[in-house]
Amino acid sequence: MARELTDKQKLFVEKYLGEAELNATSAYLMAYSKCSEAAARRNASRLMTNADIQNAIKARRKELATSLNITPEKVLKKWWELATADANDLVEYRRDCCRHCWGIDHQYQWTEAEYERAQSEASEKGDDSPSCSGGFGFISTRAPHPECPECQGEGRGKIHVHDTRRLKGAARELYNGVHQGKDGLKLLLRDRDKALEQVTKILGMYESPESKARIEQMHKLEVEAKRLAIAKAAKDLEDPNNLGLPEPKQIIIGVEDASLPDAE
Numbered sequence: 001m002a003r004e005l006t007d008k009q010k011l012f013v014e015k016y017l018g019e020a021e022l023n024a025t026s027a028y029l030m031a032y033s034k035c036s037e038a039a040a041r042r043n044a045s046r047l048m049t050n051a052d053i054q055n056a057i058k059a060r061r062k063e064l065a066t067s068l069n070i071t072p073e074k075v076l077k078k079w080w081e082l083a084t085a086d087a088n089d090l091v092e093y094r095r096d097c098c099r100h101c102w103g104i105d106h107q108y109q110w111t112e113a114e115y116e117r118a119q120s121e122a123s124e125k126g127d128d129s130p131s132c133s134g135g136f137g138f139i140s141t142r143a144p145h146p147e148c149p150e151c152q153g154e155g156r157g158k159i160h161v162h163d164t165r166r167l168k169g170a171a172r173e174l175y176n177g178v179h180q181g182k183d184g185l186k187l188l189l190r191d192r193d194k195a196l197e198q199v200t201k202i203l204g205m206y207e208s209p210e211s212k213a214r215i216e217q218m219h220k221l222e223v224e225a226k227r228l229a230i231a232k233a234a235k236d237l238e239d240p241n242n243l244g245l246p247e248p249k250q251i252i253i254g255v256e257d258a259s260l261p262d263a264e
């Protein structure tokens with residue numbers, strides 16, 4: 001029959017599931033009066049083998065999950081979302097037209113404001129106005145002209161980062177902030193492989209090699225399907241800028257998988 005825990009033991013359970021983040025030694029040091037680290041480790045590990053403490057932890061966990069309405073399905077879904085998120089939802093490599101693609105006779109094409117600026121700079125220096133024989137109306141996000149003599153229809157490569165305030169679902173799970181370093185802006189992504197590992201662990205799928213291979217295959221297919229769907233959507237968009245997203249210019253983007261913070 002379960003005994004009632006002492007106040008200190010109750011506090012230990014609270015700290016263990018709370019501030020101590022499942023570190024029994026830290027929880028012990030928080031709940032009991034000061035003692036050496038070694039003594040705390042010994043006593044904590046003794047407490048953790050106590051059946052009453054184990055039952056209290058189990059009961060408290062259940063209570064916590066109920067109060068926040070957290071179910072294993074919801075947790076699993078979050079991990080699966082992250083495991084199958086597509087980096088293209090955050091950042092894309094695009095190829096758009098060059099200056100000569102859509103100019104008259106494939107001459108350099110300006111926007112009107114650009115040309116005015118270039119003209120006044122030239123007149124300040126006492127130079128002639130630059131040529132505007134390619135005309136105006138340059139749109140940086142237009143597709144390359146297939147017969148452009150300048151870029152041979154390849155266009156110019158460009159990195160486009162989506163507005164992170166608008167990220168939803170899996171993309172939001174994947175996004176882990178930006179880091180401004182000396183090499184430019186670095187986009188941080190959470191680790192999808194670790195998330196997949198977490199999914200297989202929760203489902204007990206690591207136990208047989210066949211099921212492990214099967215879930216890895218499933219994962220590959222789902223990521224590929226998402227990539228194709230996005231590539232198609234991008235193609236369908238006549239004007240990729242019609243979302244009003246800001247166009248990043250002159251930034252260097254490094255994408256890297258950042259480690260997950262230690263999860264339970």
Ligand SMILES: [Zn+2]
Binds near residue numbers: 144154
């Ligand atoms: Zn071109």
